[in-house]
Amino acid sequence: MRKLVWRNLLRNKRRTLFTVVSLAVGVFLLCVLGALLQTFNPTETETSEKRIIVRHAVSLQFELPEAYWRRLETIDHVDAVSPITWFGGIYKDPRPENFFSQFATDPVTLLEVFQGAEIDEAASTAWLAERRSFIAGRRLAEKHGWQIGDEIFLQGEIYPVDMNLVLRGVFTYPADEAQENQVFFHRAYMEEALDNPGMVGTYWLRIDELENVSAVISAAEAMFENSDARVKAETEQAFAASFTEMLGNIEFLFGAIGLAVIVSVFFITANTMAMAVRERYSEISVLKTLGFGRRRVLGVVTAESTGIGLVGGAIGVLVAGVLIRTAAEGLSTMFPLFGAMTLRPSVALAGLSAALGLGFLSGFLPGYAMARRSVAEGLRKIA
């Protein structure tokens, strides 16, 4: 019986191959879509969960007074507070590949709050000492080929000032490489250029223990409840997720695309199996006269199609695993978020199961119809 399945698959090698390839392409696409979707839900690391971001309750268009800095430090369980302002300047030109996150901050408190980042002692000292200096994540520095001592020019868009900065350090963030696509520079330098308005975009808080996160969030929001500038506090994940939320229903969009991919691939595999079964109509009738039951006949056909599904799925997952890093690099120039894209086991498994399911179903349906047809009719076709 096993021999029969194997020989049949090899009977029309080209067709089997083509079907496997198109199935693999579909599974590849599903894996990439899954990996993309996961980048919208950023990696949860313990350090990032222990960070809380405080911002203006109305929207990020509004800033918070400098005075909030000291007040936030007084909240219980808050180990450190750092002012972080999104500068949003233009590097070189406004093309998306030259876009990256730029923050004006207080260098001393940043290193306390931005735990998980690693920077060597000498670089950090140099950065702290020089007003015009900046530090960059390793990935970003590599992408733009920045060396220590290089100067960059950021043209202000949100703020009517330009920043002329010099690189003094490169940091890594082993737990989440996506964090390496940012630049930090001295807030004091920007404040001075703006004539000291005394405003801050957001405050990052480091909490002592995970269990105190919600208590700190409530305390921070309550603290400014009756102020002119009320605040919204949330974990770093929730903050990042709020940007994804703004994009609209990404999950639905990707889900719909994934479903269409599956349907399309199903038509392909089902077509192949229908062709294979039809060709063997008379042969199957012979099997039945030899005493093979319907279930066995159906078994041969489904085993064959499930085999195609397994091989196609495996190839698709493998190719996705190999190519996804390259794809991530390519995509990150356009959408920085996707730089962190990786193929996680859960996505790979889902892709493989989809392939197996498609394979099984596409053999089962025509096989079932065939197994029920009359032997006599099939035998007549032989003559």
Add this chain to the structure above:
Amino acid sequence: MSLPLKYSARSLLVRRATVLMTIGSIGFVVLVYLGVLSLAGGLTAAFSTSGDPAQVVVLRDGALSETSSFFSLDRGREVMTIPGVQRDSEGTLLAAGEVMILNNLARQDGTMSNVTFRGVAPESFRLRPQIRVVDGRTFQPGTAELIVGRRLAERFPGLALGSELTLGRLDFRVVGVFDSDGSSFDSEVWGAAGDLGAAFRRDGSYSSVLLRAGSPAEAEALVQRIAGDQRLKLRALTEQEYYARQTTATTRQFVYLARALAVIMAIGACFAAANTMYAAVSARTREIAALRVLGFKRRSILGAFLLEAALLGLLAGLLGGLLSLPLNSISTGTTNFVTFSEITFSLRTTPRALLGGVLLAVLTGVVGGLPPAWSAARKKIPEAMRA
């Protein structure tokens, strides 16, 4: 000489089940392509009806959008009196200083997004004639009243007609719903500039000034004049260009996504077309021999099978196009990539996208059909006769 079209067309009909499944697989490729492009199409349509080429938007120098722009009322008033700004018959300047504020609000599904609140002047309505109040009435300046774009009112429960909401320091009430012919203003909330400015402590500045010029050419001249005035430190561009930039920035992601998906899926579907056409060729081997004996050249055989594959693709393209049409009734929202505020729009499949989808399908058919058609043309007649 080539074989008649009906030969290829009718041959397709013979292997109905196989052909239908192949059409299905290619059709869904087209559907995905058109579906994602319809997002871009809808956004483009929303923005394109927003901008008037004869009007000029003035922003702070360096700012790319109204959200990051603010400048003093004095500078705003100064720019309004620059020569070239139109006046109406009563001598009123056709210029409007406006304030734009983003406020985070909850959508129907509970997710949050920034909503654009535009504080406007009475002239704002004259500069945007597409705006009509369709439900309730317009706001009374000084009474903290708001009117809401139709699509926004549907998507954000807190903005329905009659709702009350606290903005900054003031409590506002929604007294009307307006429609702006599907333009991006449908995604905005309008109130008096004075009221919204006071609520958010932005009453000392404008985000933008909108000016009406006599014609698109005069608008260009006005843009040059403002850029040339070093004192003002303001940036001007035609309203049409202002929205066109927001369009590309926001639609680009969908266009790229659509293309990438289409290419990858089409490669898979090519193999499906190839399988189908190989089966067709092998079933018709003797027929091919007969045609050759009748005096048809290899080229004609190749042509006939390629035509058949192209027709297969064409039908798939039409199927995909047909399936994509119901998408046009769907309304959705995403974020404007320039202002980071909610933009609601209706999905729209443009004729150009449809054409592109059909071409994609035909190409898929032809590429997949080429190897089998080639093998059909290369068959040796004596062997083919015996098949």
Add this chain to the structure above:
Amino acid sequence: MSGPVVRIEHLSKVYGSDRLRVEVLSEVDLEVEEGGFVVLMGPSGSGKTTLLNLIAAVDRPTQGRVIVAGQDTTELSESELAPWRHRHIGYIFQLYNLIPVLTAYENVELPLTLSRLSSADRRAKVETALEVVGLTDRGHHYPRELSGGQEQRTAIARAIVTDPTVLLADEPTGDLDAESAAAVLRLMDRLNDEFGKTIVMVTHDPRAAKHAHRLVHLDKGKLWSDPEEARVGSGAGDDG
């Protein structure tokens, strides 16, 4: 035209490689006069179809020459052969080989689409051909709606519609019942007698053989004429 319409000289055809050589035809010579009706007989595998294919120039000889209507077809390139076949060869198959997706009328019309004819001329020719085979009222039927005999007569109409120099028939009655076969053979006779068509027919049906002017036997790749049957041929020729 004087001289033979088909002249075959020292024709050999070998299939396979050196190790597995099969000589299907060896040193065959044959001439067919204009208006002749030659029947090729022989057991299966004797090379009858191969010989027919070589005359139709759908296959290439290993050695020797095939001259049809004064043209040595072995000298023609593949791209020259297609129009040549269209002009000179009418081929009738055992299994008809009609195009299933075209109606009888369209099948007959098909070869004419290769030439530049006005549609009126084309229609006249198709109608004449269908009339000759007696299927005027069947033009709009698809092959699957016709009986075997009707299918074969349609195929004959398709073969004669271009007025080819030679009609080649490979077992035209092999798949037909006796009655239909007789009708097809009567038709072949008529084409030869009335329209002066030169016909080369392969068959192993002795009844079919009776219609020949000349009977040629093929066995193991060699050709030999039956002297007795040959006499029948010359007699028929005298009548014409």
